[in-house]
Amino acid sequence: DAGVIQSPRHEVTEMGQEVTLRCKPISGHNSLFWYRQTMMRGLELLIYFNNNVPIDDSGMPEDRFSAKMPNASFSTLKIQPSEPRDSAVYFCASSFGRAEEKLFFGSGTQLSVL
């Protein structure tokens, strides 16, 4: 398996624009997580899905953020409208049950909002 695949790798956009981040989890994994990493706040869990259903979105900063998982092999995180304070590295991770399969991270999307 190629691992967790995220796209794009880098995104530079202007304030007010819509941003869509994409993730393909490892095949067979039943949980998917979106994390945000910044220098100030470290690694924050935004939302996670289990069997494609959102379980806990309490980490989503505000209504500008939304996430979907239409099927077991794809998830999106959307920011609309984007703001400079959203600049961060966004990681997607997937897992399946057992400890040795938690968590596998993608390489992240570096988002810069100007």
Next chain:
Amino acid sequence: GEDVEQSLFLSVREGDSSVINCTYTDSSSTYLYWYKQEPGAGLQLLTYIFSNMDMKQDQRLTVLLNKKDKHLSLRIADTQTGDSAIYFCAGEIYNQGGKLIFGQGTELSVKP
């Protein structure tokens, strides 16, 4: 909720042992994990320990768990320059679908 704390920086000489410490608050965590993050990359699972164990060894890595004090440590023997990275500990929240809470990360710098 679970809170996980780590010291931010550690600097060692190549060949020495490194010990990275972590404290956590939720005693119901079933597993505790150590992850490594190299520059520009995602986190990579290094090792984990089940909460009813007090030690686990995996090649150069030794994990010690003091459940009474809620203290977890990662010892890296014979530290190499390639071990320079940020190390995160994480606790798993019981019965929440694999949700992990991460510490702030400890940046390990290995000097030749």
